[in-house]
Amino acid sequence: MVELLLIALSVLAFALVSGRLAMTPVTAPMVFTTIGLVVGVGGLGWFDLELEGEAVSILVEATLVLVLFTDAIRIDLRVMRRQATLPGRMLGIGMPLTILAGTGVALLVVPELGIAEAALLAAVLAPTDAALGQAVVSDRRLPVRIRQALNVESGLNDGIAVPVVTVLLAVTVAEEVGGASDWLELAARQVGFGVLVGLALGALGGRLLDHRASAGAVEGVYRQLATIAIAVSAFALAGVLDGNGFIAAFTAGLAFGQVARRQCHGVQDFTEDEGELLGAVTFLIFGAAVVGPVLGDLSWQIAGYVVASLTVVRMVPVFLSLTGSGTLIETRLFFGWFGPRGLASILFALLVAEGLETEGGELVFTIAAWTVLVSVFAHGMTASPWAGRLGRRLAAETEAMTEIGPAEELPTRRRLAP
Template identity: 25%
Template sequence: MDPYVILIGAAMLITSILLSPLSSRVGMPVLLIFLAVGMLMGEDGAGGIRFDNFELAFVIGNLALAVILLDGGMRTRAETFRVGLKPALVLATLGVFITAALAGLCAWLVFDMHWMIALLIGAIISSTDAAAVFSLLQGHGLHLNERVSATLEIESGSNDPMAIFLTLMLVSLIGQEGASTLADGLMMLVRQFGIGAVVGVAGGFIIVEMANRVRLTPALYPLMVVAAGLFVFAGTNILSGSGFLAIYLAGVIVGNRPVRMMPMILQVHDGLAWLAQLCLFLMLGLLVTPSSLLSLAGSGLILALALIFVIRPLAVFSTLWPFGFNRRELFFISWVGLRGAVPIVLALFPIMAGVPEAPQIFHFAFFIVLVSLLVQGTSLAPLARKLKLEVPATGEPYRRLPLDVSAAGDHELMLFPLRGDRWNEPRPLGQLRLPENTAIAGIFRNHECFAPAPDLHIGRDDVVAVFAVSNSLTELGKALSGRPTPEHLAERTFFGDFVLNGDALLGDVEQVYGIEFDELPPELSLAECFAKRTKGHPVVGDKVKLGPVVLVARATEADRVTKVGLKMTDS
């Protein structure tokens, strides 16, 4: 192998990594930086590298997306399925179909091309991209309410089968492969979803059993999980199912079951997912010819803006209105219809099938992805805050270290740095209220370790080492977190000064606080108020305005609000 290839590839990776901090400083999606570096080193850029191996690009693109989906699946909490699964699946199927049809109609009206080619473009750009959605939601540090975040994550991880089905069916129809193509296409859709779901879930449970039953060197567990995930991905594709759906579901199963060395697995997979995104977007940047985009800019911009401002909102509002979303949530979900690597990878299908208009289709897809990342990606965080969809985040430990000892069970060693104004005044360690089955391991201060003692004072910049299980993270975060919080997300500002049980009756609240609720009967509980307003799926941050007060859901269990904050309205 030519050493210059390795040298240039490594230089591109280093450059992209060093430029990534610009993302948070200028509000630009980091994926856009990776694309720009690839384009700069490409045929029309300073690097002058000519890369047109579409078959290799297709293989690398599929592998990278598989790794990203596996990591995203492992970070998706199963509890979120109660509020996000049904709307996400409707959006991932019917929503994708509506998007493809309307985008195809728009392309046919704007471009001078055959209507089937226009529909093919619509199908290619119809699905949102998991890599872009996961990267932007996590990269901006957004802690959205569960109804919105769950819907977006599950949709982006499960909408590829529908887009692939529409793309392959249209490629086959354009190639005139027979009158039975439509029927075959419908069977392909059933196989994509059915086989993908079954193999993905089964594969996830098998991976869990392998990780828990086989004793390995700790560093090998993450490698085993990614190798097994790719085995599930490839095996599902061989069986004509959706490998993307299968590996995402396998990740969900692995991430929500007790798995040995899970913190290390997640930590390593975070790096693997970043490497996959880097390689994927750098390669796609090399693959495109920027000069070819200029001739498409006018018509491409019309389609891209129509997709962002008209087509995606129509698909979202027409499919999600029965599920209890409010208008702010629907508007935000409409805006997060991010296009990323998936449309560009799908645009490789026509090239490999020999469709005459394939190069033009590829550049249209690439241009629309660029516009989507620029317009939607840069405005994501400000819009979420403007629409008041953020909820207070619990403090996460700086580091989680697994204890690979059977006697320790599910306990981990977690390190919590004490930051923020609340720790300016030192306090005795004995005053901390920690969850059950939790123990302080030690206190680190100025390169020294102190044994825990009730009268030991702890304060700002100390690091508390705790033995705890993962389901104690929320309570630990509240007890030990002290990171600066925006004023509007401070607990008392967001939830109010009073905390009530969800079982409390409106009549009792009226008597205690001297408030009259004329809208609802007094025998109704606070939890039932939220159930009525949210169609049975309340989440933390939901609000119910009753006369002079606002009730804010503070904690939920299953589909019931257990803790309610009460605050007075501005009036």
């Protein structure tokens, strides 16, 4: 009950100063992570929540389902196809190279990890969270194409990472228990049933809801509730069939967004508040119960990987993926740096901690926690200054540049200020 009180008071306190903080580099994840560090097991000890407990498990699952589904439905694939050059390069070339680079650096810097564990760590840290550097996707000084490229990338890469994390976790667990012969079957079942269930429920549920809502048979609030019910149904049914519910939630969002585009706006409004609340609670728990216990575990190997993960592991692959795109060198560096690790990486790390109870699993969890912690503050503080600098430079350009071209706005996790 003390933990619930601390969460409620923290949300209330932040709300009372949120308007003033919006004009500063201080972000909500920075504030809630700091509160967690202060009141958690690494600080005052007032917030003592077991990561293996049912409450944390429910929070993780609910948050990840909501994030994956809503990230998917806000990406209009028909619009994206017309402006897919930049995000397509970063997702199709940059992301696989990032996972490969992260695996190689982990094997070099943290030799205690096996190949599967190193790859799992790289996959856990591959998704980006544009909300950590909100100024990057909301600062209108930046051209729309830059903002939307990062918005689309962060909206899709967590869903793309889910099957990779799922397969690698299955491989790692199979290696530990000596059952490597059947890991491929397990992974195929998890991914296959997850995709099939998600596509079927997303498309069928979306068409039914769109048809009934267009006929005036669905009340306003129940349009939103029905959409969330589709996401939860996909997650639950995939689990019943031994598939991966998170893959199902993401693919359901993609399918729903294409067949019921008219219903997406309402659910985005509805889930913005719920997603913001769940995100705030997750970052507070992250500071209190995830980072707090591993503060004393920092070593030069972990520090080295954290620095490499946030710089060369991300920036070099992204830079290479944008070679020949007609963008400025500074723009490519900007894209590479603003790949903050946030909500998805926290949730993936917690899934690893739950599913891989070995020394290697603990090390993956610790490195991921430290990487997200550094990213929360490093990307939050640098977002606005660099966005302003790059925006001014591009505004002064007289030549036609790829990043200055026209682009359609897609919804972000948080609505842009008018």
